[in-house]
Amino acid sequence: MATPMFRFDPVQLPPEAIKLRGEVREFIQEHKAVMGFTRGEHNREFSRAMGKKGWIGMTWPKQYGGSERTSFERYVVIEEMLVAGAPLSAHYTGDRQSGPNILRFGTEEQKMYFCPKIAAGELTFCIGMSEPNAGSDVAGTRTRAVKVDGGYRINGTKLWTSNAHRADFAILFCKMAQNDVEVTDRHAGATQFLLDLKTPGIEIRPVINLLGEHHFNEIFLTDVFVPDHLLLGKEGNGWNQLTSELAFERSAPDRFLVFFQMLQQMIRMAGPNPDKATAVALGKLISQLATLRSMSVSIAGMLMEGLQPNNESAVVKDLGTRYEQDIPVIARQLFPMETELQAIDLYASMIARVTMNAPRLSIQGGTREILRGIIARGLGLR
Amino acid sequence: MAIRDETRMLLESMGRLFEDKCTKQVVDAAETGVFAADLWQAVSETGVPLAALPESAGGADAEWADLYAALRVAGRFSAPIPLAETMLAGWVASSAGLDIGDGPMTVGPVRSGDRLTLARDGNGWSLTGTASRLPYASFVQQIVLIADGPDGEMAVVLDAAAAPAAEKGKNIANESRDTLMFDGFHVEADAAASLPDGVSRAGLYRRGALARATMMSGALERAMDLAVTYAQERVQFGRPISKFQAVQQNLAVLAEQTAVAVAASNLGIEALSSGDGDYEELQIAIAKTRVGEAATLACELAHQVHGAIGFTKEYSLQLATRRLWSWREEFGSDPEWAAKVGTILCGKGADNLWSILTDGP
Numbered sequence: 001m002a003t004p005m006f007r008f009d010p011v012q013l014p015p016e017a018i019k020l021r022g023e024v025r026e027f028i029q030e031h032k033a034v035m036g037f038t039r040g041e042h043n044r045e046f047s048r049a050m051g052k053k054g055w056i057g058m059t060w061p062k063q064y065g066g067s068e069r070t071s072f073e074r075y076v077v078i079e080e081m082l083v084a085g086a087p088l089s090a091h092y093t094g095d096r097q098s099g100p101n102i103l104r105f106g107t108e109e110q111k112m113y114f115c116p117k118i119a120a121g122e123l124t125f126c127i128g129m130s131e132p133n134a135g136s137d138v139a140g141t142r143t144r145a146v147k148v149d150g151g152y153r154i155n156g157t158k159l160w161t162s163n164a165h166r167a168d169f170a171i172l173f174c175k176m177a178q179n180d181v182e183v184t185d186r187h188a189g190a191t192q193f194l195l196d197l198k199t200p201g202i203e204i205r206p207v208i209n210l211l212g213e214h215h216f217n218e219i220f221l222t223d224v225f226v227p228d229h230l231l232l233g234k235e236g237n238g239w240n241q242l243t244s245e246l247a248f249e250r251s252a253p254d255r256f257l258v259f260f261q262m263l264q265q266m267i268r269m270a271g272p273n274p275d276k277a278t279a280v281a282l283g284k285l286i287s288q289l290a291t292l293r294s295m296s297v298s299i300a301g302m303l304m305e306g307l308q309p310n311n312e313s314a315v316v317k318d319l320g321t322r323y324e325q326d327i328p329v330i331a332r333q334l335f336p337m338e339t340e341l342q343a344i345d346l347y348a349s350m351i352a353r354v355t356m357n358a359p360r361l362s363i364q365g366g367t368r369e370i371l372r373g374i375i376a377r378g379l380g381l382r
Numbered sequence: 383m384a385i386r387d388e389t390r391m392l393l394e395s396m397g398r399l400f401e402d403k404c405t406k407q408v409v410d411a412a413e414t415g416v417f418a419a420d421l422w423q424a425v426s427e428t429g430v431p432l433a434a435l436p437e438s439a440g441g442a443d444a445e446w447a448d449l450y451a452a453l454r455v456a457g458r459f460s461a462p463i464p465l466a467e468t469m470l471a472g473w474v475a476s477s478a479g480l481d482i483g484d485g486p487m488t489v490g491p492v493r494s495g496d497r498l499t500l501a502r503d504g505n506g507w508s509l510t511g512t513a514s515r516l517p518y519a520s521f522v523q524q525i526v527l528i529a530d531g532p533d534g535e536m537a538v539v540l541d542a543a544a545a546p547a548a549e550k551g552k553n554i555a556n557e558s559r560d561t562l563m564f565d566g567f568h569v570e571a572d573a574a575a576s577l578p579d580g581v582s583r584a585g586l587y588r589r590g591a592l593a594r595a596t597m598m599s600g601a602l603e604r605a606m607d608l609a610v611t612y613a614q615e616r617v618q619f620g621r622p623i624s625k626f627q628a629v630q631q632n633l634a635v636l637a638e639q640t641a642v643a644v645a646a647s648n649l650g651i652e653a654l655s656s657g658d659g660d661y662e663e664l665q666i667a668i669a670k671t672r673v674g675e676a677a678t679l680a681c682e683l684a685h686q687v688h689g690a691i692g693f694t695k696e697y698s699l700q701l702a703t704r705r706l707w708s709w710r711e712e713f714g715s716d717p718e719w720a721a722k723v724g725t726i727l728c729g730k731g732a733d734n735l736w737s738i739l740t741d742g743p
Contacts (some may be wrong), residue, residue, distance in 0.1 A: 003610040005603060006641045010648040021740070083736050264732035272729050279724030280717050286727055287671040287720060290739055291646040298645070315638050372634035373627070379610055379637055381624045 004379060006312050011301035017072040024080040041087035042166045051121030056095045060103060065116030075300040082257040089163060094118035097248040098125035098171050105233035105241050128172035130160040136370050139186045143174035151227040157220055164204050164217035170195045173242055176235055190238030194230040211356050249365050250313040251299050256292045256320030259327045262354045265347055269335050281330050288323045311378035314371040321361040328355045389448045396452050399424055400459035409701055412462035413556035417521040422463045422486055431468040439476040446654045450596045457600030460701040464488050464518040466593035471526035474586060478537035478575040485523030490516045492590055492713060498529035500536055500574055507569040509538060519548050519560035528583045535582055538574045553708035588666045591713035592650040595673040598709050599643040605684040605702040606640045609633060613687055629687060636683040639676040646672035656743035664726055667719040674716025677706040
């Protein structure tokens with residue numbers, strides 16, 4: 001057949017990954033008992049404990065603080081943490097994309113400085129991509145860097161930056177200022193910097209989300225000076241670097257395990273002898289989850305082989321968010337209840353939270369439409 | 383990474399064979415009620431239909447995973463032959479130590495509610511009950527059935543020519559689905575035998591469901607290939623319709639659902655080597671559920687992309703979609719298997735959900 005097919009060859013987790021799972025489950029039990037877990041919570045203590053186990057930057061070279069474990073072992077750690085609702089927020093961005101990005105494009109000094117700190121759970125990163133007028137169209141960034149003596153002076157605004165108010169560094173995406181030069185290549189001059197968020201000239205303002213929570217921020221950069229040694233990669237290579245970073249972001253299994261505890265709660269509500277309609281609805285969701293997981297493990301296998309499964313990652317993310325967004329829809333059909341965020345009833349508060357969180361899933365990390373555009377390109381249509 | 387070289391070679395040669403021998407003309411002719419004898423002969427010569435049998439029984443001790451992968455290729459080409467049925471019939475009969483020929487076979491029961499019983503009748507047996515909608519029963523040489531004997535489930539091998547007259551039927555892809563009724567039908571002593579552990583009516587049913595799920599994944603590959611190709615050729619408003627974002631988004635979803643169907647059927651196929659019936663049952667239930675769901679959405683999208691031409695008999699898309707609509711109902715529909723998944727997992731409890739999904743057999 002002429003048409004490209006997206007392959008998800010079946011992969012069995014190797015014995016070392018299976019062995020590790022037991023250790024991860026023990027670790028989770030132990031820490032959950034002591035600190036209690038709140039998904040998405042910024043918990044540096046937990047991140048440091050994971051760092052001590054060698055579970056951040058697991059696949060990185062040892063000389064940069066990594067443990068040289070396989071992608072499969074990393075996969076197992078992450079999926080177990082997600083399912084348990086562990087608080088990963090303080091290190092997850094660094095582990096998933098900032099660290100790998102630095103390892104790939106950074107200087108020796110940058111790798112030696114940043115990666116061990118990320119792997120120890122000591123250094124929190126956030127993502128400086130989106131802007132008020134550059135959302136899906138990231139290449140439309142208006143943030144500009146000007147070369148000055150010893151570094152760069154940067155002006156602009158970033159938006160939707162999760163965790164900026166708690167993070168230490170951002171990987172900032174912007175463009176080199178082109179003095180009135182007509183530019184036809186939309187990616188020309190794109191550049192990434194390692195931005196210390198304590199630098200003078202940075203102002204971080206909260207953007208409260210529809211749940212009334214503070215995760216997002218707007219970052220204003222006014223004549224912010226970034227020294228030469230914090231340029232990431234090369235001037236003008238930023239688009240290439242950003243594409244690679246997004247591939248790291250999208251290939252993670254966190255695109256279908258966010259609402260896992262809601263699914264569990266639905267199974268509890270159904271009881272051990274569900275009626276047919278309930279069994280069918282839950283059986284469909286479980287079948288979707290099992291299939292998504294096998295595709296995601298397959299992607300871990302592709303990463304092991306050094307492949308770049310950008311199309312496959314887009315497929316799993318789009319399918320994963322569709323599945324997750326169906327969870328509250330089916331929950332309210334099976335077990336209707338007036339929702340209340342602070343309700344004492346666990347189900348009523350869970351469905352409130354899940355309903356309100358659902359819309360973000362198919363927006364963050366690439367909207368549904370952008371992902372399908374990537375897939376269409378993979379099919380040779382664009 | 384898990385695909386072995388031998389598997390890849392088998393699939394490539396099967397692909398070439400079907401490309402050559404399973405043309406639209408062959409499928410169209412079979413749909414008029416004529417057996418695709420040349421195609422069957424060519425497939426039979428590869429040894430694939432009975433390859434799962436031990437060498438002592440004329441097989442090749444082949445891996446089931448490879449044979450299911452071959453079924454995916456057959457599904458891609460809408461192959462109008464009882465390939466899955468012959469594979470499963472051979473498995474049931476040889477497990478019971480019964481002799482079979484080398485012609486096409488069918489197998490049953492294929493419906494969860496159908497029950498056949500064997501009672502002693504002199505030296506032989508007496509068979510009673512209904513086997514509904516047996517695939518290709520009028521065209522095969524032998525019919526292999528699982529019946530309840532006095533001491534448990536037994537396999538029966540019938541010479542099709544001597545079996546009671548079938549009540550003719552067909553699915554919406556015009557594949558023969560005949561119903562056989564037995565009322566004290568005499569079976570010779572050497573044509574029935576007890577089944578060993580691990581081979582059962584439930585086991586046949588789920589392996590049949592997996593066969594359909596796997597064939598469906600192949601048919602979806604075909605539907606997607608046709609849709610993507612057509613969209614690049616069809617020009618409207620001065621450009622190929624594949625250049626419109628609305629069409630691209632539909633094709634992207636079609637590609638996703640196709641990938642899901644292959645991955646889900648692979649979940650079931652991987653479980654075949656586990657030797658754990660409960661695990662196999664759950665994984666196949668997941669596979670048939672997910673593939674059925676994918677097929678429903680994907681057929682809709684493949685037709686939408688094609689416009690009116692896809693709704694014609696002349697154009698090939700309907701060969702794939704009418705089979706998808708048929709096969710998703712056979713050996714249990716996706717709602718039937720979804721109910722099984724839901725019932726199993728609710729029975730095990732929410733706290734065991736994750737370990738059941740991750741810990742394997």
